[in-house]
Every structure is written in structure tokens, then in C-alpha cells.
Amino acid sequence: MKATIYDIAKEAGVSIATVSKVINGKGRISADTRSAVFAIMERFDFQPSVIASALTGKKTFTLGLLVPDVSNPFFAEIARAIEDQGHQLGYSVVMCNTDNKDEKIERYISLLLQKSVDGIIIATGIEKKEILEQLLVKNLPIVLIAREMPLVAVETVVVDDYAGGCLAAAHLLELGHKEIAILAESQKVSSSRERMRGFRQTMEDAGVAFNEKWLKICDYKVEDGRINTLDLLSEDSRPTAIFCCNDLLAVGSLQAAKELQINIPSDLSIISFDNTILASVTNPTLTTIAQPMEQMGKLAVDLIVEHIKGDKKAKQRTVFRPELVIRESTALHTTILQ
Amino acid sequence: MKATIYDIAKEAGVSIATVSKVINGKGRISADTRSAVFAIMERFDFQPSVIASALTGKKTFTLGLLVPDVSNPFFAEIARAIEDQGHQLGYSVVMCNTDNKDEKIERYISLLLQKSVDGIIIATGIEKKEILEQLLVKNLPIVLIAREMPLVAVETVVVDDYAGGCLAAAHLLELGHKEIAILAESQKVSSSRERMRGFRQTMEDAGVAFNEKWLKICDYKVEDGRINTLDLLSEDSRPTAIFCCNDLLAVGSLQAAKELQINIPSDLSIISFDNTILASVTNPTLTTIAQPMEQMGKLAVDLIVEHIKGDKKAKQRTVFRPELVIRESTALHTTILQ
DNA sequence: TTGAAAGCGTTACCAT
DNA sequence: ATGGTAACGCTTTCAA
DSSP states (O other): OOOOOHHHHHHHOHHHHHHHHHHTTOSSOOHHHHHHHHHHHHTTTTTOOHHHHHHTOOOOOOEEEEESTSHHHHHHHHHHHHHHHHHHOOOOEEEEETTHHHHHHHHHHHHHTTOOOOOEOOOOOOOOOHHHHHHHTTTOOOEEOOOOTSSSSSSSEEEEEHHHHHHHHHHHHHOOSSSSSEEEEEETSSSHHHHHHHHHHHHHTTTTOGGGGEEEEEEHHHHHHHHHHHHTSSSOOOOOOOEESSHHHHHHHHHHHTTTTTTTTTEEEEEEEEEOGGTTTTSSSEEEEEEHHHHHHHHHHHHHHHHHHTTOOOOOOOEOEEEEOOOOOOOOOOOOOO | OOOOHHHHHHHHHOOOHHHHHHHOOOHHHHHOHHHHHHHHHHHHHHHHHHHHHTTTOOOOOOEEEEEOOOTTTHHHHHHHHHHHHHHHOEEEEEEEOOOHHHHHHHHHHHHHHHHHHHEEEOOOSSSSSHHHHHHHHHTEEEESSSSSOSSOEEEEEEEOOHHHHHHHHHHHTTTTOOSSEEEEETTTTTHHHHHHHHHHHHHHHTOOOGGGGEEEOEEEEEEEEHHHHHHTSSSOOSSSEESSSSSHHHHHHHHHHHHOOOOOTTOOOOEEEEEOOOTTTTSOEEEEEEHHHHHHHHHHHHHHHHHHHHHOOOOOEEEOOOOOEOOOSSSOOOOOOO
């Protein structure tokens, strides 16, 4: 059996109250008692039970993390950043893969609640805002990362998706592209919507019309990118560039182009979003809009911990600046053969 | 405040014992009482506290998962499989990134113990076998996945790394390669060691000598693969094929070859190990030895849950068969120009 | 079929 | 400086 404070107290000839105090460094305890108790704890390899401690109203030092899918490199990198900082601050993180399904989300939240996590970091899209509101009512610290719920007052950490879209468009425009297609995720996803909005606005501002038939709404996987790009490129009039709303879709585009023997970037430029490991691994490597995933994850944890500690009541929305990372998948539009 | 069984009991006009029984479906409760209590729980949005329940000696329904780094696609995919099956069986998983550092491992284990997890799944290399032994003594269910500790009696789920190495060598040999280099991870990692052993044995059996100067021991990241390959390819006599002990290293090799304008696979074949998403995303795509990550993760969870439930005492070592997945990075060795 | 009460391992308040 | 004890929310045994 594991040792308890009773064992330690008995061995040290003191009360459990005293042991508790030395564990927590509270109250006034003589140096002698303190060191004696420490020695015995050491000898017994004593680890205080977080469970019992939590029951008395203290924290569980556990955070819930909702992501659509950790096997998606973007969320894997976010998860890593969050776990790192959580660990740094003394919190464990429980990982939950939601597949963006509201019913799974509700089940996970219910489980996390039963386990009395101290807060939940949400990186998954939620359709029903009621789910979030119910959480907020319970006064449970919540932070949204890489997702938005504009109608709900909740702490939020995002990249400026709109600006990212603008950056992408500006880059393509600068290279002389005018016939541009967009591969976007479901428009239920706020980030995807904003990226597209920024992109289109920048085109419009530049006086370049966007051809609606070149807008493809896909799921978020490589295969979706591939199929939709195949579709796009098999028509008579082709775009000279494609903006993919994330790296996974861009990988699919790359594959499609390769199948059709279309050379990237000389025949077709591709720009993507996220800058996960994938963007640096493809051939050609992907020009992409980078999100500072590590900083975002770290901030999300810092914020939630501040709320947990009660140091903070005001909710903020922190927007990081995205950055254009130029690699090999984009090039000047050459009109020679057109 | 959250509702407790006391609230429910009071409202229902019964004792907390009765409420507890209906929650757990234990003892004999009249249908009337049962449904009345259920109705009230519903109305109060009551969620029993796992914390309090755990304190009475029941399970926490939480598993610890130790991985070197979730942002490594291999472990991300393993983590996803484990979390899925865990959730399926009612367990949450606490993710821990160890960076393969024994000191971080010890700290994580200590934390998981304080939180009374029901078991720990270990996918990270551990140098000091004492760490594991101490855990086993505590009678805490442990499963090793994708790692081995031959000297410790612990439930283990692995792929046959040796056979995988053989498969890789056989493929290269069949393609006519004889000048083969190996990029391996630290030899402290059992899987890497075994892969190499199988590979070399197969070469030897085929009467092809392995040139020791073509063995590069690296870390596990893309950059390590790149540097070491650059090194390898900048000497006067070059190998015609490289066996990379994981996909990340292979990506690095691909990059190095590209920098040196060496064409894959016509000038140099590359074969790797794992078959993560990366293998299908590079250009050329990677011929690789696939591990059934999903099945392995699922089995690891099934096994640990059996131990938790006490249905099982014997420890087994389950070895999955790896599979050769031929893609574009390997080709016949052409002697024309040699 | 139901309930009273002890117990799980801590914390915190109030005494001493 | 230290200790007694109630309380946290639940499970379980034993009795009624």
C-alpha cells in the first residue's frame, strides 16, 4: 500500500495536521519537526494524493485539451506547446480528440467535468455555442486557441487569419497571378472563413476579380485537397495559383499537380497556411503563412492558469501576427505561353 | 456550486446510499425510486465526482501516456490510436512529452502516481531500468509500446524491428544495391538497434559486405538526417542506397540529396521506417517499412485495461509484423555509369 | 428495498 | 509550534 500522511505522522510522532503543514509549507513548524518529517517522507517514498487534496477543494492541477485530431501535425504541434508549458507550471494535460463532432465534444467535456479539471483549452471547432456557454456559467476557466466564437465572451488566442489571408493574396498578386483558386475548409470553421475573406478582399482591393467557380470547399485532409485540385485542374481554363487554407490541403494539391504532370511552381503556384512540419518536407517545399504555434500554446496555458489562480477576471482576445514564409511552391507568373 | 449526491438525495427524499446505488446500478432498488432519482439527477445536471469516487478506492479511469514528443508524427499517430481506444473503454489519457530524458520521465511518473492514474503506457525510451522496476513493484499496470526493456518483465507491444530491417535490406538487395549506408538513431534505442541488426544480417546472408564507414548514428530529427546524409554523400565513394531508421531521418536525407542535386531514386535509393504521414507527403514519396500504429495503440490500451480490471496477470510480448510499402524513393540500381 | 455510518487521504479552522 | 477534528463527495457494509 502507498504511504499516507497517517503513516508519516505516526512514524514522526506528530499529528497529521503537522505533516500536512510541512508538506504545504504552511503555518509555523519548528525546523526540527520539519526536517524530521521530510526525512520520513523521503524514507517512505511518500507522495501526497492529489485526489484527496482535490477533494478538500484544492485544484487537480489538470487541464483538458480538446483538439480535432492530434495526428494532424498542426494540432500535434499546438498540443506539444501546451503540454510543455502546462508541465512547466505544474499542470497535466488530458488530451481529447474530437474529430470536430459536437457530440464527442459534449461527451469529453462532461468527462472532464466529472474529473474536476481546473480548466479546458479548446482548439476544436464547436458549432453549438450553447456548449461553451454552459461551461462559462459553471465558471470553469476556458481558453480558445486557434478557434473563435465571436458571440461568446471567452478568452481567445488566435492568429490574425484575415491578415494571413491578405498576406497570401498579396504575395500571389505580387508574383503576377490573377487567375487564383481557393481551397477552403468548411465555412463553419471561423479561421478558414477569415483567411478566405482576407484573401478575397486583397484581391478585390487590387482590382482582380475572383472567379467563384474556383472556390472549393473541402474537408481538411490531404485527400480532400487532392481531389478538389484534380477537379480544379481538369477544367479547360485553369488557375495559375492556388491558395490552400492549410498545409494538409496543400499537400493534396501538390500530389494532384504531380499526377497531372503540372510543374510547381513554374506552371502553378501553391501557397498554404500554418507552416507545420509538412510545409518544409514536401518537394517543392511550401510557401506558407506561418502561425506562431509555440507562442500561442504557451500563452493559452499562461492565460488559463491565471484564471485558475483567480488573478484575472477580464477576458482578452490575443491576436498574433501571421508571417509569410517564402519557400519553393510559388513563383512569378509567366505569361509566355498564355 | 455543483450538485452532489446529498442534493439529489435530499430532493428525492432518499438517502445518499440509495442515490449511490442507482448511479452504480448496484443493490436492489425499486423501479420507482430509481426513475425518480434519475429524473432528479437529470434536472440537477448532476455529474458524480470521479475524484471522490476514486478516493474510496475505485479507479480514476485515467491513463498516463509517455511519449518522447507528440509533434513527431509517429508518436502523434500512436497517441491518437491510444486516446481513441482509451476513450472507447472509458479512460482519459494524460499526455507527457519526455524528450527521452530520464529525469523528465521520472518527474512525469511521480506526477502520474500522485494523481493515481490507473496505468501508464510507455512509448518512450528509458535508460535506467530501475525506473520501470520501481513502477512494477508498486503493482501499477504498465505497457510498453514501440519500445522494449528486455530485462524487465513488462507487457510489451512492438513491431518486429529485426524483421523490418530484414525487409528493408531484402528490398534494396533485390534492386541490385550493394553499396548501402545506414542512418540509425542512438543505439540506446532498442528498436533502432534491432532494425539495424536485421538489416545487416540480411546483407551478410546475401554475401554483401557492409562498409562500416557508412554507418551514421544520429539523433532522430530531420536536420540530423540531413547533416549526416550530406556528410555521407560528400565523400568520394558514395553509397547507392540509404536505409534510414525512421521517416524523419529519411526526410532529411531527401533534403540533402536535393541540395546536392542527386536524384532520388535514379541516383540514390532511400528506404525508411514507420510509414507516418510524412512518407506519403514527400516528393518522391518514401518506400518505407510500415508499422501498424493503430492496431498497436489499440492493443496497448486493451492490455492495460485488462490488467487494471485484474482479469489478467500473465505478461505477454506481442510482436506485429512490419510491412514493406513500396513507393517512389527506391529503384533498380543502374550500373551504367559506374 | 432502504438507510446509517465508517472510511478514503487530505486541508483548514480553532484550540491549546 | 502543534494537534483535534470537521469537511470534501462518494462507496460499501451492515442492519433494519
